[in-house]
Structures are given as C-alpha cells and as structure tokens.
Amino acid sequence: MNVKSNTMDTGNKKVVVCDDDRGILDMLEMIVESVGVSVWTEVDSSKLLLQLETDVPKLLIIDLWMPNYPGDAIIRKLRADAHFDDLYILCISASLNGEQIAMEAGADQFLAKPFDIGQILSVLDRVLLEN
Amino acid sequence: MTDNPLKNSAYFDDPEMTSLIYAALDASSTGIIITDNRLPDNPIIYHNKAFETITGYNTTEIIGHNCRFLQGRDRSQEAREQIRQALQDGEDIRIEIRNYTKKNDLFWNELYISPITNAKGEVTHFIGVQNNITARKKVEEQLVVEKESIERKVAERTENLRMSEEYLNSIVETIRESLVVLDPNLNVLTVNEAFLRTFKVTRSETIGLRLYDLGNRQWDIAKLKNLLEEVLPSSNPVLGFEVEHKFPHIGHKIMMLNAHRVELQGKFKDRILLAIEDVTDRRAIEKRKDDFLSIASHELKTPLTAVKGYMQLIKRFMPENNPKLTDIIEKSDNQIERLQKLIAELLDVSKIQSGKLDIHHDTFDFDKMVRDTIENIQLNSDSHKVVLRGETNAQYDGDETHISQVVGNLISNAIKYSPGKDRVEVYLSTLKNHIKFSVKDFGFGINMEDQKKVFDRFYRVDSIQKKFAGLGVGLYISEQIITQHGGTIWVDSDAGEGATFSFILPHTEK
Known part of the structure; x- marks a missing residue:
C-alpha cells in the first residue's frame, strides 16, 4: 500500500501509539493520520496490553517513562510473547539513558525526544511498506 | 723571663749582628715593643715596624708614651687590671685585650708581656709582643653565636616535634574519617575516636583483631583482601573502594576505603593506614x-x-x-x-x-567532522562565510559528537560575536603528536582580563551581556570536553581586532 496516499485504512489498526503525555500523543496521532494510516492511541499504559491482545498492529510507538506500567516493562512482556513476533516496536523517550533501556528491553528502534516528524514518517514508511 | 741570652753572647757587641737582629724584628708581622720600667710611667723605648702597621701610629706617636694609648677610651677592661697586676709582680702574662688603631678601629690584641730583670732582680724592661687576632676573634665569636643558634634551633625543633606530634594526634582524633592502622598481617594496631564512634564499637573489641574478623566480618571481601595484601609489597594504595553492607549496630551503610602504606622508616615501618569514610548520605x-x-x-x-x-x-x-x-x-x-x-x-x-559526561571513543575522520559541522552551520547562517584552511588528515580516536559540539560552538561564537563582518576562518593543522583546530573572527575581540574568564561556567563578558543571548556555558562545556580528551583550549585576542579560539588534542597517527 502507499502510505503517502490519503486513503484511510479504517479496518485494521496499523499503528498504536502509547504515551502518558496527551500533547505528544495527539501530535503523533496527527502525524500518522497525515499519511493516511489508521492509528489508535492509548494514554494509560496499563490498558495497552489488553488492547494489543485483541488486535495486533504492525507498529507500536511507545514512551518509556509512564505511570502504572513503564514502557520498558511492556516491551519486555511483548518480546516474551510469540504472538507479537511481527510487531515493530519504536521507542520514544526524553530519558537520558533511554536508548540503552529501550534496546535492552527489546525495542527495534529508539528515537530521542525531541525528534523530527521526518524521522517518524520514515519509520512509518519503512515498517508499513514491508508488508 | 731570665736574663736575655743575647746579653751574654758574643754577638751582642757585633754591630752587624745587632742590625741583623733589628732587621729580623722589623721583618716580623708580630708587633714588638720594649718599655723601660726604670723611667716614669714605663714608656716605650723601642717598637718594630709591625707595631706601626698594626696600630697605625708612627714612631713619634709611640716612643716615649705609655702603652695605654692603645686602649683608647676603652679603659675599664678587665684585661688592663690583669696586666697591671702582672707588671707589678714582674711576671709573664699572656692576655687578649681590645686595642684601637689611630683611626679608632677596634682590633683584638693577643699580648705577651715579659719582664726583663737585672742582676739585682729588678725589673728594668718589659717586652711586649702583639698579635692582631681580630679575625680569629671574629670567627670565635661567630662560632659562639652559631653554637647558640644551633642550640636554639635544636630546642625549637624538639618543641616543634612535640607540638607536631600533639597536633597530629589532635588531627587524627578530630578528623571525621575513621582511621585504622594495620600491621603487615592486617591486624589492627590502633584506631581513632572517629572509628569507634562511626562503628559504635570499643577499642577492646577492635585492637589486636584481624581486620577481617571485625564486626560481622564486613571487611572479609576477597577483592579488598587482594588489594590490601598488595599495599605493602607494591606500595600501591587502595583508593575509593566502596563497601555496601549491613553493619552491626549501625545498619546499612556505604563505606569508602582508602589504604596507604605508611611511608616511614624504623619504628613505624611496614604499616598500613586505612581511612574509612561513611559516604551513605553523599551517595x-x-x-x-x-x-x-x-x-x-x-x-x-x-x-x-x-x-x-x-x-x-x-x-x-x-x-x-x-x-x-x-x-x-x-x-x-x-x-x-x-x-x-x-x-x-x-x-x-x-x-x-556530576562527572557523568560520557566520552565515547571511536575513530573518526577529523577533517570530515569539521567540514560537516561547518556545512551544518552554513545552512542556518548565511551572514558569514566560513573559510576552511589546512587539514589534519587525522583518523582521530575520541567522541565525535562532543568534539563536533565544540567545533560548532566555537564557529557559532565567532559568527555571533562578529556582527557586520562577512567571514570567519577555520584553520586545521598538525603539530608534534597533536592536532590543532583554530577559528578566527574579525569582531571586537576580547580584552585580556576577560580572556581568562570566558571558559568559566556562567561567565559572560559584561559588554556583550545585554547584546547577545546565551547562558554562558558553551565555552565551559567546550573546555570540559577538550580537557576530557587530554587537550587544551585557549583564546588569543586583542580587543578590537577579533579573536582566535584554538584547541589541540593529543594524536599520534598509527
């Protein structure tokens, strides 16, 4: 599919974004939507796993520092579950040692905040075009 | 003295011999006089040349005078009394007396006086023999002074030592660090008060025990053991060894250990001083x-x-x-x-x-890093042309991101602080075992006083404070980065003539 087209893929949720900061969450949602990919957002990390179980996305964009359930713990949990083998995990964080934590937990890629939306777009391009 | 042997000798009547004897007397460097005791006031009737030389008086001022003129106004010397007594008794005397030359310069005279008696036993003459012993006297006086001074110094040193010992003891006892002195087998010889306070123990449950047996064997750590056992043979100190442990009486603590060989000979040889600091709060x-x-x-x-x-x-x-x-x-x-x-x-x-600036080491192309940084700056600033001259050709081993940050900071500063100019110049070069980066601007420069301070944290040159934005930390960070790479950074500038910021980094081409 051509992610740059504005055709909305309303059926399957291709991208899930999880960040406890509303501002970032909305911004990322707009970025993903801007290239016509359906996106679902979650501000409460403790509800994320349940949602992912029912509907596995292609890409998960996830923050590290979140109340209730930290991002790295979620990533570890997902990586231990064969059900999510095809899930591409992009970790975004403003933490000083975020990259190390994310990669050790099993993320596929890490972007430090503040990132350029171009960096997000290229990940979308790459991951969603793979299939 | 008994009769003059010459008196009865055959030579005495020989005029040639007499003049020879006079000549011999004049050749002597010892002053010689003869006084006639039969005349009133015992006047001088003969003197040799040396007497003139020593005293500075000439014949007319000497002959016929009593010797006392030699004492000048210094009449109350004890030596004079002794001489008088000897003359009265007609006895030999050897004495040191203060005399004065005609110019009134003091000289020490070592004086021998011998009476000459006639057949009746009457003293008819005295012979005075004089030696100027001022120099010797001075040396003697100096020796006395020096001896006193040495004695004083010894006394002072002894006192100082005693005070130093007390002083050291008071330091050892007031210091907040716990101190333990160990023998070569790591048995505890002494501990200070701080140790007892810190670990809430008594001397009796500490001294004489092996270090590892103290408390609940908190120091029984294989790695620490190895390090401590190496202190004496290698003189390598143990530095900053941290022990996190649940200690008896005081609970969970982090202790930092430093151990040094005590560098003394003799009695205190082969001892280990162990300093223990509670760093729990600091951590x-x-x-x-x-x-x-x-x-x-x-x-x-x-x-x-x-x-x-x-x-x-x-x-x-x-x-x-x-x-x-x-x-x-x-x-x-x-x-x-x-x-x-x-x-x-x-x-x-x-x-x-907090010492957490991580410097990663990777090999990178230094010149390319500089070119990329310049290119990046030029994207956002077209007011100045950044001219690049020279090259290092170095494959430098260091933190590319941080060095690039320094290069970018220096070039951006050069642009920022030379408004109205249209260029800054970057020079790359190699020196002996170093690579050098310089950036020159043509702005208003930095005066001498500020040159020293621009690398200080939060320092901003007064005259630019209000005109240019910034936190005043860029150069501070740059200096830290360069220093952590073993290099130095500096500025050359004459106010009004621009500034050149440079740094060098150690580098040897492999």
Whole structure:
C-alpha cells in the first residue's frame, strides 16, 4: 500500500501509539493520520496490553517513562510473547539513558525526544511498506 | 723571663749582628715593643715596624708614651687590671685585650708581656709582643653565636616535634574519617575516636583483631583482601573502594576505603593506614541529583517535543504560496531549535558537574567532522562565510559528537560575536603528536582580563551581556570536553581586532 496516499485504512489498526503525555500523543496521532494510516492511541499504559491482545498492529510507538506500567516493562512482556513476533516496536523517550533501556528491553528502534516528524514518517514508511 | 741570652753572647757587641737582629724584628708581622720600667710611667723605648702597621701610629706617636694609648677610651677592661697586676709582680702574662688603631678601629690584641730583670732582680724592661687576632676573634665569636643558634634551633625543633606530634594526634582524633592502622598481617594496631564512634564499637573489641574478623566480618571481601595484601609489597594504595553492607549496630551503610602504606622508616615501618569514610548520605544526595536531572530533562523535553512536532505538522498542512506564514514557521522553528540547544547545554553542565559526561571513543575522520559541522552551520547562517584552511588528515580516536559540539560552538561564537563582518576562518593543522583546530573572527575581540574568564561556567563578558543571548556555558562545556580528551583550549585576542579560539588534542597517527 502507499502510505503517502490519503486513503484511510479504517479496518485494521496499523499503528498504536502509547504515551502518558496527551500533547505528544495527539501530535503523533496527527502525524500518522497525515499519511493516511489508521492509528489508535492509548494514554494509560496499563490498558495497552489488553488492547494489543485483541488486535495486533504492525507498529507500536511507545514512551518509556509512564505511570502504572513503564514502557520498558511492556516491551519486555511483548518480546516474551510469540504472538507479537511481527510487531515493530519504536521507542520514544526524553530519558537520558533511554536508548540503552529501550534496546535492552527489546525495542527495534529508539528515537530521542525531541525528534523530527521526518524521522517518524520514515519509520512509518519503512515498517508499513514491508508488508 | 731570665736574663736575655743575647746579653751574654758574643754577638751582642757585633754591630752587624745587632742590625741583623733589628732587621729580623722589623721583618716580623708580630708587633714588638720594649718599655723601660726604670723611667716614669714605663714608656716605650723601642717598637718594630709591625707595631706601626698594626696600630697605625708612627714612631713619634709611640716612643716615649705609655702603652695605654692603645686602649683608647676603652679603659675599664678587665684585661688592663690583669696586666697591671702582672707588671707589678714582674711576671709573664699572656692576655687578649681590645686595642684601637689611630683611626679608632677596634682590633683584638693577643699580648705577651715579659719582664726583663737585672742582676739585682729588678725589673728594668718589659717586652711586649702583639698579635692582631681580630679575625680569629671574629670567627670565635661567630662560632659562639652559631653554637647558640644551633642550640636554639635544636630546642625549637624538639618543641616543634612535640607540638607536631600533639597536633597530629589532635588531627587524627578530630578528623571525621575513621582511621585504622594495620600491621603487615592486617591486624589492627590502633584506631581513632572517629572509628569507634562511626562503628559504635570499643577499642577492646577492635585492637589486636584481624581486620577481617571485625564486626560481622564486613571487611572479609576477597577483592579488598587482594588489594590490601598488595599495599605493602607494591606500595600501591587502595583508593575509593566502596563497601555496601549491613553493619552491626549501625545498619546499612556505604563505606569508602582508602589504604596507604605508611611511608616511614624504623619504628613505624611496614604499616598500613586505612581511612574509612561513611559516604551513605553523599551517595543518596548524588542519586537524588541524578534523579532530578533525569526528571528535569524529561519534563523539559516533553513539551518541546510536542511543540516541535506540531510546528512541523503545520508546515505539512500549510497551503502553498503563503510567504508570511512560511516566515513565521521558520522563525518559530529557530526558536524551538534554540530552546532545544539551551536544554541540552544545561543538561551538559549538570552532567559535567556530576562527572557523568560520557566520552565515547571511536575513530573518526577529523577533517570530515569539521567540514560537516561547518556545512551544518552554513545552512542556518548565511551572514558569514566560513573559510576552511589546512587539514589534519587525522583518523582521530575520541567522541565525535562532543568534539563536533565544540567545533560548532566555537564557529557559532565567532559568527555571533562578529556582527557586520562577512567571514570567519577555520584553520586545521598538525603539530608534534597533536592536532590543532583554530577559528578566527574579525569582531571586537576580547580584552585580556576577560580572556581568562570566558571558559568559566556562567561567565559572560559584561559588554556583550545585554547584546547577545546565551547562558554562558558553551565555552565551559567546550573546555570540559577538550580537557576530557587530554587537550587544551585557549583564546588569543586583542580587543578590537577579533579573536582566535584554538584547541589541540593529543594524536599520534598509527
């Protein structure tokens, strides 16, 4: 599919974004939507796993520092579950040692905040075009 | 003295011999006089040349006078009394007496006086023999002074030593660090008060025991053991060894250990001084600071991330051909960029402060890094042309990101502080085992006083404070980065004639 087209893929949720900061969450949602990919957002990390179980996305964009359930713990949990083998995990964080934590937990890629939306777009391009 | 042997000799009547004897007397460097005791006031009737030389008087001032003129006004000497007594008794005397030359210069006279008696036993003459012993006297006096001074010094030193010992003891006892002295088998010889207080123990449950048997065997750590056992044979100190442990009486603590060989001979040879510092609180504060740093970093960057993203979204969704809006967005972007840099700088300073600025070492092409940095700067600044001269051709082993940060900072400064000019010059060169980077601007320069301070944290040159924005940490960070790479950074400038910032880094081409 051509992610740059504005055709909305309303059926399957291709991208899930999880960040406890509303501002970032909305911004990322707009970025993903801007290239016509359906996106679902979650501000409460403790509800994320349940949602992912029912509907596995292609890409998960996830923050590290979140109340209730930290991002790295979620990533570890997902990586231990064969059900999510095809899930591409992009970790975004403003933490000083975020990259190390994310990669050790099993993320596929890490972007430090503040990132350029171009960096997000290229990940979308790459991951969603793979299939 | 008995009769003059010459008196009865055959030579006495021989005029040639007499003149020879006179000549011999004149050739002597010892002053010789003869007085006639039969005449009133015992006047001098003969003197040789040396007497004139020693006293400075001439014949007319000597012959016929009593010897006392030699004492000048210094009449109350005890030596005079002794001489008088000897003369009266008609006895030999050897005495040291203060005499004065005609010019009134003091000289010490070692005087021999011999009476000459006639057949009746009457003293008819005295012979005086004089030697100027001023120099010897001076040396003797000096010796006395020096001896006294040495004695005084010895006394002072002894007192000082005693005081030093007390002083050292009081330091040892008041110092907050716990101190333990160990013998070569790591048995405890002594401990100070701080040790007893810190670990809430008594001397009797400490002294004489092996270090490892103290408390609940808190020091029985294989690694520490190895290090301590090496202190005496190798003289290598143990530095900053941390022990985190649940100690008896005092609970969970972090203790930092330093151990040194006691560098003394004799009685105190082959001892280990172990200093133990409770760093529990310090570590807790450091951890809080680190936590604060992480939180501050996170909290400042989060809204920045959102704003930056939205600004870029606006750009995407913006209708074309709207130059006004394009301009506004670009300006906003620049401000966001600035904010991002400021946050990064603040974090760098905090990291440097807590010693957490990580320097990664990778080999990179130094010249390419400089070219890339310049290119990046030129993208955002077209007011100045950055001219690059020279090359290092170095495959440098260091932290590319941080060195690039320094290069960028120096070039940006050069541009920033030379408004109205159109160029800055960058020079690359290699020196013996070093590579050098310089950037020259043609701005208003930096006066001598400020040159020393520009690398200080939060320092901003007064005259530019209000004209140019900035936290005053860029050069501080740069210096720290260069220093951590083993290099140095400096500025050359004459006020009004621009400034040249340079750094060198150690580098040997493999």
